Amino acid sequence: MSFKLETRKWICVVSLVLLAGMFGAVPKTAGFADLVVQVGDTTASPGEQNSVISIYMTNWADTIAGYELWLVLNRPDLIEFQTSWDTLYDSSYWRCTLWVQQDVVCDEDGWMEITDSVLMDTLGVVVPDSIGVNITEAFVGNHDASGTLCQNWQYIRSSSIGDFGNNLKIVAQANTLVPPYTPGIGYPQLGETPVIKVLADVFDIPDWWEDRTVQINIQADNLDNFSVSDEDGNAIGVITDTIFDSTCWTCTYWVDPESTICWEYASVGCDSIGVSIDSVWCCDTGLTGHLDTSVVHVFSGELRVLNGVCGDANGDEVVNIFDITRIISWLYLQGPPPVDLNMCDVNSDGTVNIFDITYIISFLYLQGPAPNCIT
Numbered sequence: 001m002s003f004k005l006e007t008r009k010w011i012c013v014v015s016l017v018l019l020a021g022m023f024g025a026v027p028k029t030a031g032f033a034d035l036v037v038q039v040g041d042t043t044a045s046p047g048e049q050n051s052v053i054s055i056y057m058t059n060w061a062d063t064i065a066g067y068e069l070w071l072v073l074n075r076p077d078l079i080e081f082q083t084s085w086d087t088l089y090d091s092s093y094w095r096c097t098l099w100v101q102q103d104v105v106c107d108e109d110g111w112m113e114i115t116d117s118v119l120m121d122t123l124g125v126v127v128p129d130s131i132g133v134n135i136t137e138a139f140v141g142n143h144d145a146s147g148t149l150c151q152n153w154q155y156i157r158s159s160s161i162g163d164f165g166n167n168l169k170i171v172a173q174a175n176t177l178v179p180p181y182t183p184g185i186g187y188p189q190l191g192e193t194p195v196i197k198v199l200a201d202v203f204d205i206p207d208w209w210e211d212r213t214v215q216i217n218i219q220a221d222n223l224d225n226f227s228v229s230d231e232d233g234n235a236i237g238v239i240t241d242t243i244f245d246s247t248c249w250t251c252t253y254w255v256d257p258e259s260t261i262c263w264e265y266a267s268v269g270c271d272s273i274g275v276s277i278d279s280v281w282c283c284d285t286g287l288t289g290h291l292d293t294s295v296v297h298v299f300s301g302e303l304r305v306l307n308g309v310c311g312d313a314n315g316d317e318v319v320n321i322f323d324i325t326r327i328i329s330w331l332y333l334q335g336p337p338p339v340d341l342n343m344c345d346v347n348s349d350g351t352v353n354i355f356d357i358t359y360i361i362s363f364l365y366l367q368g369p370a371p372n373c374i375t
């Protein structure tokens with residue numbers, strides 16, 4: 001083959017690469033809903049430190065100014081979230097709803113805890129009547145907000161509860177009590193940019209281990225573990241239930257044996273066995289909430305520990321331009337195949353083609369996402 005023909009062939013290949021970069025594949029979606037929160041699937045090599053796990057958000061309806069997520073690993077023997085021991089200071093804010101002496105003494109049952117969103121409402125700053133500070137020791141997680149949807153938020157904290165490293169709770173707010181005002185995440189969001197990234201370390205797993213997949217589960221079974229709020233502090237995708245509760249009483253002292261007038265009552269359970277229910281008060285009401293799964297979809301993800309380095313086409317255990325040329329040579333110039341094709345499907349679409357080349361180029365030179373060999 002002449003030099004001119006070889007040069008022309010390479011020009012065609014480069015043109016295809018550029019075109020593929022302009023018209024790349026559309027990212028996968030988790031399904032249609034007003035709000036979708038999803039852990040992105042990813043891969044890592046044995047012993048890899050600072051492996052990035054991305055959480056994505058698709059949002060069609062509300063501006064998001066706060067969220068709480070709890071991630072739990074089902075295989076803490078394979079990876080762990082990065083954590084470090086630290087001292088945490090939490091402030092709580094209270095408003096008095098029942099004064100014994102106006103603005104001087106508050107009734108002990110008159111205190112109501114209020115949130116930052118109430119303190120910074122649209123009517124102006126509300127001065128709390130009392131401020132409490134809780135000091136706790138905890139394993140603080142290492143998260144990365146750079147390049148995410150909440151990059152400039154004023155408050156982001158992650159910590160591990162109980163057995164450190166196998167779980168991570170993330171709490172984030174666009175605004176705290178201190179100005180300036182930070183806007184929330186506008187809509188629509190199509191799930192293409194992470195809302196937050198967390199870091200994990202992979203243990204040095206031997207090659208003969210067959211089960212190498214870790215499930216990264218979002219705990220959304222109750223609102224203590226999962227919540228998303230708008231700029232006014234309203235929970236998104238929550239159904240409020242009214243609970244009716246009857247209170248039953250038994251008479252412990254009658255005026256006289258024949259009387260129907262009770263002198264003293266004692267509260268008892270309404271389903272008490274062998275206890276006379278002499279009076280029923282109906283109804284005490286309470287409010288509780290649960291996630292509206294028709295509005296909010298939550299998807300856990302997984303991290304698979306590879307037997308090689310994702311993106312390494314020539315087997316030298318690093319990803320660089322030589323891997324790009326190896327794949328190009330194999331696809332278009334009848335060159336030798338990659339050492340392991342599974343390590344070349346960097347966009348996880350089930351095949352190795354020009355889109356994998358552009359993916360590696362973007363990762364190496366355009367700050368694109370890391371290679372991700374899921375299939």
